[in-house]
Amino acid sequence: MDIQQMGRQAKQAAHQLAQISSEQRKAALRMIANRLWAWRENILAANLQDVEKAQAAGLSEAMIDRLMLNESRLAGVIADLRQVAELPDPVGEVFEARRLPNGLCLHKRRVPLGVLAVIYEARPNVTIDVTGLALKSGNCVILRGGSETIMTNRQLVAAIHQGLEESGLPLAAVQFIDEPDRQLVYDLLHLDQYVDMVIPRGGAGLHEFCKQNSRIPVITGGIGICHLFVDESANLSEALKVIQNAKVQRPTVCNALDTVLIHCSIAEQFLPELVKLLKRDGVRFKADDKAFAILHGQFADVVELAGEHDFDTEWLSLVLGIRIVDDLEEAIEHITLHSTGHSDGILTENRKHAERFIAAVDSAAVYVNASTRFTDGGQFGLGAEVAISTQRLHARGPMGLQELTTYKWVVEGDYHVRG
C-alpha cells in the first residue's frame, strides 16, 4: 500500500471532481446508493464475519452493536445517502461580491476543500456517510476505518467504486486504506502535500493522536462536557423537562448533559424535584458540598459527593453532576473552567441574564431555554454533518456540506494595473 500514491491520486481526482457539474455529482450519489443496495448480500455477509471476529475477540456488546449492520440498518444509511444527494449544493455559490472604487469587480466563489482524510473507529455507516458528504461537496476522501470492520468496509468501498465507475467519476475520489497497520495512519497524517483536512471520528485518544502527529489541519471535536445553568428566574417545571431531555434522551452522545448548575436561591426547592424525576430514569448524581447537603438525606441511594475530577468528566452515561452557584457569574466561571466548548446553556426568563450568558460563554453552541441535545447537523437544519467541531479554526459546531468547502477570490477588471 503506497500511501504517497494514494495522496497523489486523490489530489488529481480532486481537480477533476471540482469541475464536474452539480447534477453529475448528484447522479453519482444516487448510483452509489443503488449499488450499495444491490450489493447488500455481500456487505451483510462480510459484516457477519466482522461480528464473529469481534465476538471471538471478546469485544463488548456495545462495541459489537456499533459495528453490526443488518438489512434495515443498511437501508437506513442508504436512505440518508439519498437525502444528502438531494441537498442544495454549496459549490459555486458566489458571495461577498463588490465593485471597488477603481472598478475592479471582486467576489468569493465557494469551491471544494479538495482532499479530506477521515479516520474513524468501528461504525461502518461512517464509510457511507462521509462518502456522501465528501462527493456532494465536490471533495475526494481517503478513508481509514477501524480494523474491526475491515471486511465490511471493503465491500462497502467495492460498491461505492462500482457506483463511481458507472457515473464516470474517478475511482480515486474515494480511497480506502485497507490494511490495519497503524503506521499507515501516521503516514496519512503526513500527506500535507495532498490532503487538506483531517477529520478524526472517535474517542479522545484518536483526536489527541491526530493532533500530535498531523502536519495537516485536524478538526477536533465530538467531546462534550455540557452544562445547563438554571437561573433563579427559570420556569422550573419547564426546566425539569429540558434537563431530563438533555440527560436522558440519549446519554451516550457528546451533546448529552454532564453538569447542571443551579442558582442557590432555588436549589432547595428545585433540586429534590429534579433528582426525584431523573432517578426514575436511572440517573445517578455527583453533587457538590451544598447540593449534597440538600439531597443526601432523601436520596442517599443515588446521590454521592462529587470527587475532584467529576466536573471534568464527560459521562456518556446516566450520571449527572450537580453544583449550586451563587449567581450567573459563578455559573459562567464554572463553565469557562470545565466546559469543552461543545454545548452549554442557560434556562432563564431574564433577558439580560440570557444576553450576558451568550456573550460570556464561548462554546460552539450556546443555548437559551433549550436542550443541549440539539447540537447536531440534522437538528440545526444542515441536512447532515460530518463532525461536530470544538476547535475554533474554519468551523465550529456541526459541520455540514458548506463547512467542507473553501472559496477562491475572483477578480475581474479591464486590464487593471496597480498604481
Next chain:
Amino acid sequence: MDIQQMGRQAKQAAHQLAQISSEQRKAALRMIANRLWAWRENILAANLQDVEKAQAAGLSEAMIDRLMLNESRLAGVIADLRQVAELPDPVGEVFEARRLPNGLCLHKRRVPLGVLAVIYEARPNVTIDVTGLALKSGNCVILRGGSETIMTNRQLVAAIHQGLEESGLPLAAVQFIDEPDRQLVYDLLHLDQYVDMVIPRGGAGLHEFCKQNSRIPVITGGIGICHLFVDESANLSEALKVIQNAKVQRPTVCNALDTVLIHCSIAEQFLPELVKLLKRDGVRFKADDKAFAILHGQFADVVELAGEHDFDTEWLSLVLGIRIVDDLEEAIEHITLHSTGHSDGILTENRKHAERFIAAVDSAAVYVNASTRFTDGGQFGLGAEVAISTQRLHARGPMGLQELTTYKWVVEGDYHVRG
C-alpha cells in the same frame, strides 16, 4: 521564560478581551499608537543597536534595510495602526439567522479566534501591525520576532504594554518571546491547549518548520509562483501594460508575476514586443523552446532557455518565465502543475475562456484582465491583512480582521426538548 505560563495567561486574557466593548478596543489601539510615538526615541535608539549588530555580523544590505526603522517609517506604521483602529469591528456580527420549523431560533455570532501566535523574521513593523489586527478583532497574541530585531521589539512591546495598561486591558493580551532560543519556537508550536492559530510570516523554511512541528493549525502562505495567460483574443497593447505592472512594479513580493503563458497564435507578434518593453525595466527571461526560438535572435542578451526547475521557481526579482501554449487548456494544465495557488490570471476578450479559466484554476485569487499585484488586503478593500493564505482551511488569500474571527452558534428556544 515559561512558555506554558505565557499560553495560560494569553488564554485568560483572551476570555477578558472577548468581553470588552468595541469602543474600548478602539480606544486601546489609539492609546498604543500614542505611546509608540511618545516612546520613539527609545525605539529608534534600540533599532540603531540592532542595525549596528547586523552590520557587524555582515548581514546583507537588503536585510538591514528590512530591519531598519527611522522616524518616518515608524510614523507610517503608527499611522497604519490608527487606521486599523477605525476599521469596522467584525466581532459580534450576527449572520445566518433563521427560525427552524420547531420554533428554535438559530444564529451565528462572530467571536474572536482567541489566541494567535505569530512567528516572524526581521521586519519590526510586524510587531505593530499584528498587535493592531489582533486587538481590533478581540484576539490575544504571542509574538515571536526575529533575533535580528530583538532590541527594537523589546521597546515596541514596552510601549504597547504601556498603552494596554493605560487602557485597562490585560498586559497578557500582547506577549513577546524575548529570548532568541529556537527551542522556544518549538515549544510555542506545542501550546495547542492555549493557542488557536499559528501564523508564520517569513520564508518557505519557516513555513515548513511550522507545518512539521506544530500541533496548532498553521496558516501557510505568502509564497506565490504567479501566472498570467495571454489568450489569443486579449487586447495586446493592454496586456503588455498588465504584464509589465505584474512583473516590474514590485518584483520582490509574493504576488509579483513569475511566468507568462502565451497562446501560440499570437506569440510571434506579441513576444518580441513584450521582451522589448520589459527589457527596458531590466527584466531577464527564461523561455521554453518555442519562445526561445522566436526571441533568441533578437534578444540573446536577456533571453535564455528555461531550465528544468525554472517554472517551479518564485523569482522575487526581475526574471520572467515565458512559455508558449497551444490553447487555454494547456495553459490551465501548466498552472495546475506549477502554481502555488496564490494568484493566477487570464488576459482575454473571450467571456467563455474567462469563465473556463475561473472554474478550472484553483488559486486563492483568480484574475481576469488585471495584474496579480492586487492580491493584498488593502487592495481588496479589507483595510489591512495579517497574511496571505495559500492553504485551504479557514481562509484563503488576504486575511483581514474577519479572518481572525470564528463564530458561535446561538440557539434560543422556549424550553425546547429534542423528540
